[in-house]
Amino acid sequence: MRIPIRNKSDSPLTVFVELQCDQFEVPVGGEAIVRLADGRPHSIDVDRDWVTIWDEEGDASVEIISNSDKRVDDALMLARVWLHRMGAEADALLLDDTVESLELDVGYLAARDRVFQAFYTGFAGHDVPSQNDETIVQCWRAGATAARLNDAARKARTFPELNAAPFDTDTARMAFDRAVGNGS
Known part of the structure; x- marks a missing residue:
């Protein structure tokens, strides 16, 4: 499953992936492409400057794309x-x-x-x-x-x-x- 997360705010957005404890900064105007295994347990919590992704399998991948x-x-x-x-x-x-x-x-x-x-x-x-x-x-x-x-x-x-x-x-x-x- 591919989830695009776009940062439309005027400050950087942090994406945190649990269980991996990986943290990614999404620049203003950029986006993160998060890949999770299909059919596996996961959840997403969104706060003002944070997105937390819980991936029980621990094999999520995140690719950050800047505006340029x-x-x-x-x-x-x-x-x-x-x-x-x-x-x-x-x-x-x-x-x-x-x-x-x-x-x-x-x-x-x-x-x-x-x-x-x-x-x-x-x-x-x-x-x-x-x-x-x-x-x-x-x-x-x-x-x-x-x-x-x-x-x-x-x-x-x-x-x-x-x-x-x-x-x-x-x-x-x-x-x-x-x-x-x-x-x-």
């Missing part, structure tokens, strides 16, 4: 939304499924980064990743599909409210640049 770490999340969300709006729902779902399959092994951020980088490589028209992981290659194909759909939308002026094709907007370009490390 969300750049890949933002870009991947944009990619998924526009794939859906452009009729490529299966590709958007593939990105989600791939993230989910990788997340337990590599973590929240690393899974999203790996999927987005493969998507972006396909979107930018670069060569197929040399990885043996077919799901990553499929993410590359989803990026190539997004590029084709974007080009078709540009030519057909399918999205007049944007005055551009979806991935040509400043919002999409800035999000993608930040996610690949080309922007602040």
Whole structure:
């Protein structure tokens, strides 16, 4: 079970995991992704600046994500939304499924980064990743599909409210640049 805890307050939030006696600071604007084993006894208590998680099995994992770490999340969300709006729902779902399959092994951020980088490589028209992981290659194909759909939308002026094709907007370009490390 994955539990996101977002810190929307103006001070750091502390997450304390019992029986492990682990303590984590969630920065302002950040979040913690807590993973607990399904079907095991656990409880969550929330106070103003504290979240206490009781995990009887003692194998909870916590990943802290700062506000600046969300750049890949933002870009991947944009990619998924526009794939859906452009009729490529299966590709958007593939990105989600791939993230989910990788997340337990590599973590929240690393899974999203790996999927987005493969998507972006396909979107930018670069060569197929040399990885043996077919799901990553499929993410590359989803990026190539997004590029084709974007080009078709540009030519057909399918999205007049944007005055551009979806991935040509400043919002999409800035999000993608930040996610690949080309922007602040």
